[in-house]
Amino acid sequence: MSAENPTHNAAADPWTGLVQRLRQHDQAAAREAVERLHPHIARIVATHRPRQEESADLIQESFLRVFSKIGQYRGLQPFPHWVARVTVNVCLTRMRHHLRRPVQLWSELGEAEQRAFEQTRQESPADADLSGARELVLRLLDSLKPKDRLLLTWLELERKSMAEVAALTGWNATLVRVRAFRARRHLRKAFEALESPTSRPETT
CATH class of the missing domain: 1.10.1740.10 (RNA polymerase sigma factor, region 2, helix turn helix motif)
Incomplete structure (x- = not known):
């Protein structure tokens, strides 16, 4: 609609x-x-x-x-x-x-992105690497479908309202909410893939 x-x-x-x-x-x-x-x-x-x-x-x-x-x-x-x-x-x-394929291997992340990822696993990171965190978020967003990436950029990074997003896309509010839910789920899956032991190098 x-x-x-x-x-x-x-x-x-x-x-x-x-x-x-x-x-x-x-x-x-x-x-x-x-x-x-x-x-x-x-x-x-x-x-x-x-x-x-x-x-x-x-x-x-x-x-x-x-x-x-x-x-x-x-x-x-x-x-x-x-x-x-x-x-x-x-x-x-x-x-x-x-469109980039989803990040699947720990080795595909840069050092700053790896540090930012590890900081997300801490309850109170002392020295947050903001530039690394931004690069990590952008890397994960890049792996989403274009419409999902734009939707999360508007809602989460730019803090646009549902009405503003509806005006930009031509979607109604219900469709915006449904697509946002799905986009967040896809982003979470991309993040969880990095937490998988199979994505990390073995340590000795």
């Missing part, structure tokens, strides 16, 4: 005039859209791009996608919300291309 806003008044939307000009392939309108939307798109790309990708490439691709699909915008939600959804889909497509 869609998260479109049936109460959105397209006639009163300050973006309506610009959208109409974009549909007419107005070059001045395209330049204005880039100027006004660039910070909005850049923020989304910065937090959701695969680490192997350059932000500038994804920003450019997002604008190209917005301009090529402008005819599909129906005015049922504010234009920046629709642009955000287009940008998220661009990031998801790139994530699928770079």
Whole structure:
């Protein structure tokens, strides 16, 4: 089900005039859209791009996608919300291309990630390695399906609300909760795989 806003008044939307000009392939309108939307798109790309990708490439691709699909915008939600959804889909497509297999062996982790993992097993870690912890979390997130990774990034790292996630994805609140539950379960399985004795080297 869609998260479109049936109460959105397209006639009163300050973006309506610009959208109409974009549909007419107005070059001045395209330049204005880039100027006004660039910070909005850049923020989304910065937090959701695969680490192997350059932000500038994804920003450019997002604008190209917005301009090529402008005819599909129906005015049922504010234009920046629709642009955000287009940008998220661009990031998801790139994530699928770079999808990593789950981390299964202890030796695949860097030293900082190994230290961070060991600290999670302590009740009160004295000297938490925050950079290592972040790398460990990102490594585990990278092994999830792109939609699961984005969902947990929004809910757990960026602390977005269910309503905000629904607006970005077009899912209803129930679907967001169900997918979040499944994504957390998959992340937990990836973490537990590292706790398995078979993933660790034998010590003598």
